[in-house]
Amino acid sequence: MIFSFKPEPKYSAVALFFQNIQEKIFLYKEHILSTSEIYEQKLAEALTPLHEESNAKLIEVRAKHESVLRENKGNKDAELIALHESGLDDAEGYYQYLEENIQQEHDELHDFFNKSSLIMLYSLLESELKKLCQIMQEIKMSRIGIEHFSNSNYIKGCFNYLDLVIELPAHPLESFQTKISYLQLFRNRIVHSSAELSPNSTNEEKNLLKQALNDAKEAVIISEGQFDNKRTIKIYSKQYLLQSLELIADLFLTLYQIINHENNYLIVKEELLSFFSAEISDIEIIIDSHQHIKNGAKFQFTICQKAKTGGTEIIHLNASVSSAASLEVATINQCKDSKLASEVANQIKKKEKYFASIFKEWTIANPSMSVNITLYE
Structure with a gap:
């Protein structure tokens, strides 16, 4: 235990x-x-x-x-x-x-x-x-x-x-x-x-x-x-x-989608922060953009982590979510030598279903969803 x-x-x-x-x-x-x-x-x-x-x-x-x-x-x-x-x-x-x-x-x-x-x-x-x-x-x-x-x-x-x-x-x-x-x-x-x-x-x-x-x-x-x-x-x-x-x-x-939009996607931000902060300390998440696509949505986030020695490491995360026949989560890490990006990618891989559930309100699920993530500097 x-x-x-x-x-x-x-x-x-x-x-x-x-x-x-x-x-x-x-x-x-x-x-x-x-x-x-x-x-x-x-x-x-x-x-x-x-x-x-x-x-x-x-x-x-x-x-x-x-x-x-x-x-x-x-x-x-x-x-x-x-x-x-x-x-x-x-x-x-x-x-x-x-x-x-x-x-x-x-x-x-x-x-x-x-x-x-x-x-x-x-x-x-x-x-x-x-x-x-x-x-x-x-x-x-x-x-x-x-x-x-x-x-x-x-x-x-x-x-x-x-x-x-x-x-x-x-x-x-x-x-x-x-x-x-x-x-x-x-x-x-x-x-x-x-x-x-x-x-x-x-x-x-x-x-x-x-x-x-x-x-x-x-x-x-x-x-x-x-x-x-x-x-x-x-x-x-x-x-x-x-x-x-x-x-x-x-x-x-x-109403969830409307209120999220009107409050700068506060709910999505909180759920992502909860997801990542369980394993990754001292991080901040900023939602840069959101747009609707067919049967889903695209988000762009900035993830920041304060280093113990000072300074801040910054990476970006793009998430594209849409309907799919079964759950599909794919992560591409384009960051070179980024400990933060590796930790984020590993956290998503370990808990793919949980991560995907954060975005389920943004898809017309038939019966499940596809989530494509790209990490870049």
Whole structure:
């Protein structure tokens, strides 16, 4: 066992926020997938013995049906006689009824879980946006807080506040606000009316519902009441939860990139400093430039190390990150006789996956990423 007495790296509040939200989103996804799997297992456990019993019974009654048909060959009512004496119709109907009841019970359990999970996801979105607003208020030292933007649409208030303190670009966030309005519609109906739709909805509400259902791609449906004509939102599939979680993850990823840019890539700088300072002492990292490329980004850094004998050694690091089928990390060291460059290259080689994770927010990962590093003087 190796013990290290180096102090834990200190991250800014905004860096910690984005680290924590990633972890929460991961745990929410695991919760959704694992719970849905339990429900699927329960359904299989209920259906398996029923199928075994029905298969055995149907083999018996079908044999009886064929036997009666042979006995009544030439009789125009042979089929009716065979169905009656064998009980084939009754047996098929009985087992179909039992299977449909089990499936319906399973669907309702899924619906209850998915609706409660949807409320949880919406609460996550609200609470985390509020935290981010409070952090940005401190960073910008603004006297105006999120409480000045509170209204019935809390999430819209958060967007308005973030727009004030960091000037959110309109285009990247328009699609998020539209899709969040769909999520809000389903959440509000679930919370305020047990998922029932009002027969007195306005044309605007009807149009929004139509758009939301189209966006859900059949993962959310409207159930018509068999006796009372009530229309109720049903979420039988976990796909809408995963779709909503992906929406939230993409939103915070976009906010991460915007806030990074507005704060001179503070979060990337902190994570790189934490990565290298674990093994390399007295270093400083300066971000010189950043540019977007197809499915990724390019960064240029200056790394400085104070020598014990005085003076400072300086090297430069270029990092190009983009999507890839699998993780690829390549390092080229063009520095001659530089101890600092050798240490940096060795640190990257030893912990390639960790190093690559620092840049994962800058790629459209399908399913992984490529990182190409060049060190030069």
